[in-house]
Amino acid sequence: MQKRGMSTIITTVIMIVLVLVAVGVVWGIIQNLLSEETEEISSGLDRITLKIVGSSVDFSESGKVSLIINRDIGKGDLIKIRIILYDEEGDGYSEDVDASTLTELGSKKFSITTGGFSDIQKISIAPITESTSGKETLKGITNTYKIPS
Numbered sequence: 001m002q003k004r005g006m007s008t009i010i011t012t013v014i015m016i017v018l019v020l021v022a023v024g025v026v027w028g029i030i031q032n033l034l035s036e037e038t039e040e041i042s043s044g045l046d047r048i049t050l051k052i053v054g055s056s057v058d059f060s061e062s063g064k065v066s067l068i069i070n071r072d073i074g075k076g077d078l079i080k081i082r083i084i085l086y087d088e089e090g091d092g093y094s095e096d097v098d099a100s101t102l103t104e105l106g107s108k109k110f111s112i113t114t115g116g117f118s119d120i121q122k123i124s125i126a127p128i129t130e131s132t133s134g135k136e137t138l139k140g141i142t143n144t145y146k147i148p149s
Contacts, residue, residue: 047074048127050081052145053107057123059114066111067145069125071102078102080128082138083110087117096128122146 049072056068069081081102084094093115102108114120124144129137 048076048078048129048139048142049074050125050127050142052123052125052143054145056109057145057147059120063113064111065114065120065123066109067123068107068109069099069102070107071104073104076127076129078127079130079136081110082126082128083112084124084126084141085112085115085117085120086122086124088119088121091117093117099127120147 051070051072053068053070056066058066065085067083071078079098079100080096081099082094082096084092086092095112095115097110097112099108099110122144124141126141127139129139131137
């Protein structure tokens with residue numbers, strides 16, 4: 001009779017331990033998903049608007065293009081700007097430039113190589129921000145400047 005009582009207690013303890021382990025595993029998965037989604041939502045709130053000053057686009061340097069970019073009011077930690085050059089066939093060449101010193105309502109001159117393109121038709125820019133965890137996120141193109149013919 002005593003053996004039967006001990007086996008019930010051991011079974012009950014094992015069941016409780018299994019339930020606690022299962023709850024811990026499920027909580028770990030849920031917590032991971034929530035933290036990833038929260039980071040994506042908070043990085044989606046960044047509203048950085050950049051504009052190319054059209055009169056500043058200069059191809060005078062050999063194999064380089066320089067331009068001035070203005071930053072409007074907008075929340076977000078801007079760390080880089082992707083400058084994309086397009087030729088007449090629509091092929092693109094991009095280069096990321098450091099923009100950590102470009103503050104809200106500020107302007108800065110940037111220079112990049114032309115990537116071997118000889119007939120550049122338009123230039124686009126897209127901000128790259130940094131989340132709280134240090135992950136870089138490329139935002140959409142905020143401005144495109146068409147080179148006058």
